[in-house]
Amino acid sequence: MDNILISGAASGIGAATARLFHARGWRVGLLDIDASALRALADELGGVWHARLDVTDAQAVQAALAEFCGLHDGQLRLLFNGAGILRTGDFESIELEQHARLVQINVLGVLNLCHAAFPYLRVTAGAQVINMGSASAVYGVPQLASYSASKFAVRGLTEALELEWRRQGIRVGDLMPPFVNTPMVASQAEPPPVMRRLGVHLQAEQIAAAAWQQAQGAALHRPVGLQFGLLYALGQVTPGWINRLLMNWLSRP
Template identity: 70%
Template sequence: MNNILITGAASGIGAATARLFHGRGWQVGLLDINHSALAELAAELGGVWHAELDVADPAAARLALADFCAMHGGQLRLLFNSAGLLRCGYFEQIEAAEHARIIQVNLLGLLNMTHAAFAYLKVTPGAQVINMGSASGVYGVPHMASYSASKFAVRGLTEALELEWARHGIRVGDLMPPFVATPMLASQHFEAPVLRRLGVKLEARDIAAAVWQQAQVPTLHRPVSLRFKLMYWAGQLAPAWLNRLVMRRLSRD
């Protein structure tokens, strides 16, 4: 029986992924800091396992993984690191503590969960980690500086672990979507120029479908949407100065 543990599961991409995998017969575990929304989703899915968790707390992450995996013979087929924070605005106008919290959740939280999951992943055939990356981890995005920095780091960690954990048979990959219509994006009070120019073309269910594809056919980086796939692969071939020029024009006020 396949099982998946999802962080940031109470809404948006995490919730859409939980619904998709549960509907296709997987055993689903839900983690989020928002207890009430998490409990509602767990009830909707028939009382699936769930726990309130701040992924930035390493001890709590270890306990949550131990609890969930104990129900599945100590195995974990798939960890989906979906929890994340975003704050759009001018870098200097955002409090340093808020920048730090973005890094704590988007990077250190992901690191905490992945480190704690290793013992269960390594004894599970076909084990995978799927990290929630971003197009912002390919190009540094103005007005999203700390978010972009966190996603660059997620990309680097993903690339390193995909190589390092090959000896254990664990696949590690990330998803790279552009902007997605989620509560996280809708809650922003500042509209970054790049967001206004590119628009929001994806919904949470589109990313959930990409998680499903990644679970079936793992790859290191999975750009999401035809438009960004073209931008991503063009960016791999183009000189760095050209990529910077494109981003500068997209980000003009």
């Protein structure tokens, strides 16, 4: 039976992914810093393995991977890096500590989990990593500067590891949705203009479905949603200045 370990599992995309994979017979492990929400989801799924985890703590990440994979003969079929935070607003209006914390969770957390997971992925047939990317990794988004930068980093890591780890039989890819209706997005006090123009049309369950598709047939980058899928395809064939014009228009107040 396949197993999946999900960070950021207590709510939103992570929780939807846990429910979907569990319903389809996978052995699920849940990681999140929110202990009470994590415990509630674990109970909902019949008492599945879970652990409170700050993904920026490398030693704690290593211990969590060792415990979960130890229950599954030292193997890990799928690591889903879903943990992340968002802070919108003009760059200079956000405290530097908040920018730094965002980068630590969104980037260092992925690095920590990938590094700790490698020994288990390497010995598992069909092993795979799915990173939670974003449409904001295609062109830098105003009022999401540090978030966009963090997702560019995730995109670069995904592309590099896809080339490195294919020799080990490990597939690496990311999901690239635009804005998703999750508590993280809904909690933003200052929605940026691009969010208002594009709207928030995707649900967490749609991203979970994309993760399921990715688990069955890996793509390097998997755009999610028809709207962004068309924009992504256009961006692959148009000059960079056109992408800049489009982002400038989307970001106008």
